[in-house]
Amino acid sequence: MPPKSARSGEYIETDNGNKISRRAQLHATQHIILAGKSVIQHDVIIRGDLVRQPPSTTQQTSSSSKPALDPSTGKPKPTPTAQPQTVSIHLGRYVFISPGCTLHPPSRLTTTTTTPTATSNISSTTRANANANAALTSSSSSDLATRRLAAQAQPLSPLSTTVPVLPQPTATATTLLPSTLPSPHLLQTLTYYPLRISSHVYLGPDTYCAAAQIGSHVYIGARCTVGNMVIVKDGVRSRTTRCCRPTRCGGGVVVAGRPAGGWQGRRGWVNGGEREGILGRGRRRRAGRV
């Protein structure tokens, strides 16, 4: 039976051949890249607004007004060209996103160590926060909430997403360095990474995807949940209503179960969460974990 044809005017067709439903909800389309020949059906949510702030913008805002001079010629150095826009979601060719899907960029909490005295080592993104740290260290209060209020009073960069976190002055706190040396400050930053989907990928209806990378020729069934920072290799096939929460899914694996487990065999497959018997030869890969 031939598939139903869509109503006229329901889809927007781009120059690259992408077909996007007018009822799809794409946030911040400037951060979304579609390679071509992809289909995005209705009620799809693509969060392009959760994007990693490029460091070049903060470098430009924090740099001095005078241009740097080339020591050999004495002439001002040419200003660097603007970096390309940060990509939040990148879809390959022939990607089919079924109705009700949600594409959410993965995020990770990163901890960087900064030393306030070593100014050459402090990046421009953390310079504004180093000022906040200096103000915080002078505070006599040990309450985290009070110090955070003091940090909020400092004029930080409007696009800064870092929050200075000082080590807790308790017995259980982990000391980084001996007290004789200047203690470095830990800056915990929430960073959104791009969600990359390769070519020939099918996402079933009502699927939630927060993966870091999905390889080529991947089939993800309906009502699946792909967890945060998951890497799905090429050729993975996921059954319906499955939760994929392992860190990596190897290539050519059938994933099933809640939580999902992988099966790579010639005949039959095993639900990871249901602990059924192994059928035939092959490796049973236990990947789900609570």
Next chain:
Amino acid sequence: MASSASLPTSFSKEAQPRVEPAAGPSNVVPTTRPPLEVHPTAHLDPQAYIQGTSTITLGPNVVIHPRARLVSVHGPLTIRAGTVILERCVVGGPVPDPKEPLPPPPEAPVNTVVGQNVLLQASAEVRAGAFLDEACLIEPRAVIRRGVHIGKHTKVCAGCVVDRSVRDWTVLWGDGQTRRLRTGAIDPEDGRLKALEIDRESTAGLLTVAAAKATLGKRRA
């Protein structure tokens, strides 16, 4: 219309105080936009959906992502401090049929309370009458049914359907019937809550910038 419910002071498992509807004419036509009490530090995204007749209360540092749906048709909805609700979540449902007119305020409204520092991930559903205690983690596509009490620091894994109350420090996975107590998880839990706080602050900034850009783009157009 039901009066605004005050925040309960205790987290006891006793029955939630009933909200008596205020005396008034019975032919009052309910509006589609419910009364809102939003704390100045809360972020309610302009693209979030709000529907109902009872009061919706957002505490301090609450972040409501776009495309989240807050429903107060069945009773008042209270979201306490530090809660993050991601996209496509439905809180206070089930969502009434959009083809039919909005029903009048119920005679016996049920309170829906989402506690402090709760993280509702995408497509999670919290039905009316549910009570989520402090620092719960509800993963994507989980469903919390009516009248269920979710204990503190409980984790409901993706896709679970919870139809009975859960004690504190419990993990539910599978179809929602498999559960176990979280053991030795205090220090990682502190780390998770700190990460949630950082996530909340940074994401609120991103959403504010994105909303401002969208508004500016509409004005230019």
